[in-house]
Amino acid sequence: MPVEQQRIALVTGASSGIGAATVRALAASGLETIAAARRIERCEELASEVGGRALRLDVADLDSVAELAAGTEVDVIVHSAGGALGLEPVEEADEERWRQMYESNVAGVMRVTKALLPALRRGRDPQIVILGSVAGVEVYEGGGGYTAAKHAVHAVAQTLRLELLADAIRVTEVAPGLVETEFSLVRFGGDAERAAGVYEGLEPLRAEDVAELIAYCVTRPAHVDIDYVAIKPTAQATAKITRRE
Ligand code: NAP
Numbered sequence: 001m002p003v004e005q006q007r008i009a010l011v012t013g014a015s016s017g018i019g020a021a022t023v024r025a026l027a028a029s030g031l032e033t034i035a036a037a038r039r040i041e042r043c044e045e046l047a048s049e050v051g052g053r054a055l056r057l058d059v060a061d062l063d064s065v066a067e068l069a070a071g072t073e074v075d076v077i078v079h080s081a082g083g084a085l086g087l088e089p090v091e092e093a094d095e096e097r098w099r100q101m102y103e104s105n106v107a108g109v110m111r112v113t114k115a116l117l118p119a120l121r122r123g124r125d126p127q128i129v130i131l132g133s134v135a136g137v138e139v140y141e142g143g144g145g146y147t148a149a150k151h152a153v154h155a156v157a158q159t160l161r162l163e164l165l166a167d168a169i170r171v172t173e174v175a176p177g178l179v180e181t182e183f184s185l186v187r188f189g190g191d192a193e194r195a196a197g198v199y200e201g202l203e204p205l206r207a208e209d210v211a212e213l214i215a216y217c218v219t220r221p222a223h224v225d226i227d228y229v230a231i232k233p234t235a236q237a238t239a240k241i242t243r244r245e
Helices: 017-028 040-050 062-069 095-122 144-163 183-187 192-197 207-218
Strands: 008-012 032-037 053-056 076-079 127-131 170-176 228-231
Touching (some): 017 076, 076 095, 076 207, 095 144, 144 170
Parallel strands (some): 008 032, 032 053, 076 127, 127 170
16 A cells, blocks of 8 residues: 655744744654754754754745745645744834834745745645734734734735635634743843743743644644634733733
């Protein structure tokens, strides 16, 4: 009997946090993985750990995306590249940070999807998983640049769901609440103390909790699309309302 080929999953933002954990979870579920991010050394280390591949990728750079797409066969894309920069009110908004958040979170999803759609159309049980956020459906003070970007991600996910219906390409948006990764460290420019404060007094999600959910979505039968799913720590009700001890 012919051995069934493994599906191939490309994970963006695989050098850290949810992306890295997703590479591990998908590899454990029997998929072949491609770990992609700017910090290629981290991706290479992860790839050798799980027996997958690593590719350098800057989702904000069209050439980098084109280079990645050339000759890459893929069945599943997990868009985890992204994050927040700063927590200033709109009045004090930093133009460059807002641009960067839009580039990595929103335009990055568009670029990578656009470049890999021909490959996805040839793929087996093709699927796109997009990391949204509670910030994609809620707003909070100081979050304007990030919530605007994640609201846009939510809109792009829903748009793709309509546009790819005819192609039978599944589109899944996974929207986490507080997950302890490098997210807050990046948001606060490397200020570890301020980053730790975000999770103080509560038990946040671990990257693995979200990765397990993504692996569940990706391993459903081809006729099942987990369209949108939110995942939060038990101690979190909304983006800002939490129970802390
Ligand atoms: P993280 O640990 O900071 O990981 C972010 C990843 O994105 C890194 O691997 C980073 O890799 C990559 N990245 C950023 N800009 C990129 C670019 N221009 N090109 C390629 N890769 C880029 O944070 P995380 O928590 O895992 O975040 C993953 C996703 O989940 C993000 O979209 C974030 O918005 C979303 N999310 C996180 C939380 C949370 O609380 N942590 C909650 C809701 C949603 P390089 O720097 O090596 O390129």
